[in-house]
Amino acid sequence: MDLRLPLTSIGLGLVLLISGGCSPCDENKQASLEERTRQFEASLDAIQDPKLKDAVSDLGGSLLLLERAQGKLASKPIDTEYGEDSLALLKHYPTPQALVDTYVNGLFVLRKPSSSDYLTDLQPVFPFSFDMPAQFPFPHGLEWQSVTLSNNKVIPFQPEWSETDPGIQLSPSSSNLTSPDDLTVTYPFIEGLEVDNKNQPQPVSLLGKLEVIAPSRVLTFELSKADIGKPRQDGNIRLTLLSLEKNVAEIELNNSSPLPEEANDTSLNPLLTQARDSTGQILSRSGSINESAAQIAFYQQQLAEMQKQKSWSDDFEKQLENEQKAFEQQHTNHYAKVYFNGVVEKLEVAVLDFAQASVTRKDLDLPVHRFDRSTTDKNVQPLPMPVVVYDDQAANYLKGAQLDEETLKKSVTINQSVEDASAMRIEFSHPRTFNDELLGSEFSTGDTPLTFFTQNDKGQRGEPIELPDEAFEIDPLRGIITYDLNLFPETPAYAVGSIPLFLASIKKDSISTRQLPKGLELKGNALIVDQKLFPADAWRFYAKDDNGQYLKEILATSHTASADGPALFDVHYFYGQPSQLESYTRSDLETVEYGFEVKLEKSESAPPAS
Structure with a gap:
């Protein structure tokens, strides 16, 4: 939840909604807030002027929402949760402009597969993810203008699809809530006329404009409780840690140099903040409030x-x-007042100095590429990439290659579904790790014993219940037990048994790209993997460059002899030139018996006990 109240738009931006328990004091505050909300809404009815009513509604509603967010963030229990290094992206490039150039020059467009003959989806692919924590940190704007078709016809971009437009249209994709830059080329539908998409003019290139504002420099600070109230100065930048409590930090930034007109935007965020706890691991953020007490008083x-x-x-x-x-x-x-999921030991702050900021503007004319996940084409299609992008999550993710039995068992969570008495469920799950990728498809589940018990007078496990086979079903591969209370002669209170977990033994090797073994070939930034010698069922490859950093994979394709035939070879494309490969292969697969005793939740629709 990152909240700010820019006066130009009088609104609130909600990134993450917080839920958590409330103390009696918090409940009283919440009741007071709800009452004031009702009073405010009632007062709006007395305002006759529509424009005044809208302005009061926007600002007053925003202030109430801000207060509600402050209460939720302050009362949220401190549960430790770790995240990724959100500042890593800034550390890979020598200057802010180098990061901008990578973003601008690494953008390309994919044609996505479509099941409709009347739709062709286009996906702009960015070198940096727009999901936290790897969000591109500088202000940027992208404006699509048109698409050029194979018959040289230019279709202008329109903000939404029109039912009345009889021609070909270019508009945002229907899935733009999750992928706001995806586009759809829509062909006209003619009732009773069969249309083959292959005969439609195809999108060849996408035109647009891109603008990025780069700070003149990025400063990094490490702060702890010893720094509270002690300004840190670097030229025109002064950073002050106002307070640091268990899981919340207040920071104030002053830039004495005036901002250029391009960067003089109230939504500009020059502070990027993350925290580590006593273990040195990075804590995930639960949200932030970006309005000071003086600002709120002004509103x-x-x-x-x-x-x-x-x-x-x-x-x-x-x-x-x-x-x-x-x-x-x-x-x-x-x-900024930033909240974290855990107790803060050390604060890391990156300050974006937008004094003397530079603006990069580029007219885009991007060819439309087509890379299907599976293809019968025997040729390797090139995808040259002029930029280098690193995979900052790879090192942590690959720790799953050393997953042990005890860690796997401790990671299991048990959930129950009790809405339907005839299909009660117990589900065993664990966070997905790299180990899960290499489990393969041949599993030996072993025995899966299960016994249901009643509850005795002391509230403890009672006698076992004899059941017909159809009373319950075990899906060992999915870790799901389903049982029908209607077939139970007595009400069950406990389930005792074991469910299989699977653990791959993984061997790691390093391979120089100068001496690749048979079955591996490198063409530019594309790694070709022979599936007979290195089947994807048991092998994974990660690429590093000369700096020893993991390169981010752009995409992968699987080439087959026929549409339903086995894979002949896979191709992996990277942002950068691989100089070393890390191979991971499954040498063995172990079945781990996870023993459990589950106290069963009761179903409201359960039949009366006999």
């Missing part, structure tokens, strides 16, 4: 002024704007 003052008005006027709007400018001139500091 509340403006809301009070709005509520005194009878109608909205140009003069009143100008008054608000002048008050806003005066406030911003007096309060140039950037504030």
Whole structure:
């Protein structure tokens, strides 16, 4: 939950909603907030002027939402949860501009498979993920303009698909909630006319404009409780740790140099913050509040002024704007209160200095590539990439190659589903690791004993219940037990037995790309893997460059002899030139018996006990 109240838009950005238990005091505060919310909503009914009503509703609603978020973040239990290094991306490139160049020059477009003859989906592929923690850290904007088809026709971009437009259209994909830059080329549908997509003019290139604002420099600071109240100065940058409690830090940043017009944006975030606990591991963030007490007081003052008005006027709007400018001139500091999932030992802050920021603008004319996950094409299609991007999650993920039995057992969680008495479920699951990738497909589940028990007068496990075979079913590969209470002569209270877990023995080797064994071939940034000698069922390959860093994989394709035939070879494409490979192969597969005693949850729809 990262919240800010930019005056230009008077709104709140919610990134993550927090849920957690509340103390009696918190419940009282929540009740008070709900009552004030009802009073505020009722007061809106008395406002007749539509424009004034909208302004009061937006700002007042935002302030109430901010207060609700503050309460949830403050009352959330401190449960330790680790995350990834969100600052790693900044460490790989010598200058901010080098990072921008990588982002701009590493963008390309894929044509995605479609089951419809009337739709062709286009996916812009960015060298950096837009999901945290690897979010591209600099302000950027992307504007699509048109797509050029194979018949040289240019189709302009339109913000949404139109039912009344009879021609070919280019608009955002219907899945744009998760992939906001994906596009769809829509061909006209003619009732009763069979259309073959292959005969439609195909997208050849995508045109657009890209703009990125790069800070002049990135400064990094390490802070602890000893730094509270002691400003850290570096030229025009002054960073102050205001407070550091168990799981929350307050930071204030002052940049004494004026920002250029391009970077003078209230949504600009010059602070990137992460924390480590006493183990040295990075804690995940639970959210942040980016409004200081002075800012919130100012918004509340403006809301009070709005509520005194009878109608909205140009003069009143100008008054608000002048008050806003005066406030911003007096309060140039950037504030952040950041919450973490765990107790903070050390704080790491990256400051983006946007004084003397540079703006990169580029007109895009991107060819549309097609790389299907599975293809019968025997030729290796090149995908040259002029940039290097590292996989910062690989090292931690590959630790799963050394997973042991005890760690695997400790990671298991047990969940129950009790909505349907005829299909009660017990599910055993564990976080997916690299070990799971190399389990293969041939499993020996062994015995899966299971006995249900009643509960005795002392509330403990009682007698075993004799059951017909059809009363329960065990799916050992999925780790799911399903049972039908209607077939139980007595109400079960406990389930005791074992479920199989699977653990691969994985062998790791290093291979120089200068001396590749038979079955491996490198063509530029593409690694070709013979599936007869190195089947994907048992092998994985990770690439490193001359710097010893793991390269990020762009995509992979599997080449087969026929549509339903076995794979002949796989091709893996990387951002950068591999100079060394790490191979991981399954040498053995062990079945681990996970013994359990589960206290059964009761179903409201359960039949009465006999």
